[in-house]
Amino acid sequence: MNDTEFHTLIDEQLNAIEEQLDEIDADIDYEMMAGILTIDFADGSKVIINRQEPVHQLWLATRKNGYHFNYVDGAWLDDRTGENFLDIFNNACSEQAGEPIKIR
Template sequence: MNIKQFHQLAEALFAEVEQQIDTFAEKYDTDIDLESHGNVVTITFENQSKIIINTQEPLLQIWMATRRQGYHFDYKDNTWFCNRSHQSFKQLFTQAVIEQMEH
């Protein structure tokens, strides 16, 4: 993957994240704030906990920091996968959002 492809894939992921946050906020009738500044997306929940997602261009990775832990994602087979647990970004992101909304 080259840098241009990486940025296109990251932009697509960030757009998907924004859509998912809107869906969660509507479904759970809660206020979730999403701010995007360049290569960083910050999601703030009503309880003031945060999820931060950013690109790591030199490594061609997406990083996500949650209250529980940090994750590093590599792109393969048309999906972003955690390089430790091999779970997909979508699985870990959904789990993190639900956990952080509840606390």
């Protein structure tokens, strides 16, 4: 994957998350700045998503852990477990919001 493809994939993912966060009734605030999406929850915790251009990875920081994802066969997969980004992201957001969060 070249840098242009990487940026396109990351931008598509972050834009999709932003659009869907706007539709959620949960007590969530978010901000996109310099390619970093920060989601703030009512309990003071955060979820942070950013791009790591040198290694072409999507990184996710949650209250419990940090994750690195590679783009494989059309999906962002954790480089340690192979879990899908959206599964980990939704579980973390649901836990931190105290209610179900489902981003597609």
